[in-house]
Amino acid sequence: MRILIAEDDPAIAAAIADALRQGGHAVDHVDSGAQADVALRDSTHDLLVLDLGLPGLDGSEVLHRLRQRGSGVPVLVITAREGLNERVRVLDLGADDYLVKPFALTEFEARVRALLRRSASKGTTEVRIGRLRLDLPGHRAWIGDTPLELTAREFGLIEALASRP
Secondary structure, three states, rough: EEEEEOOHHHHHHHOOOOHHHHHOOEEEEEHHHHHHHHHHOOOOOEEEEEEEOOOOOHHHHHHHHHHHHHOOOOEEEEEOOHHHHHHHHHHHHOOOOOEEEEOOOOHHHHHHHHHHHHHHHHHEEEEEEEOEEEEEOOEEEOOOOOEOOOHHHHHHHHHHHOOOO
């Protein structure tokens, strides 16, 4: 899956980009709201990881513009803004999930997997294409009745290809 990270803190961006790449994802990174807005107009991403405190164009405005264009790309907001009213406001703007910094990387990864699973499966947990069968939550695959031994990266690639047959 292809993921866009819009985060201006280089340490946070590097850590989550590394984790996502290890999970088999292609990762693009921008560090301003204006760059995120352009990247989201010009390319197709499967997920947006969005910081609200971006320089230039606030992350909330990036999200608003994304939804105004009719994009349904899942959005995981990561931010230091932890107030209830702010969470509700951003979720109502169209965010799919909200995670307050600092956060455990394992929780971040689980939320990414959940958003991508829901997005790719369109509500189903299994994908079948010909003799290929994928168990999305279990990260398992079969050709007919023969299980495939896949790394996380290989499963991510076959899942991405299967989601766009």
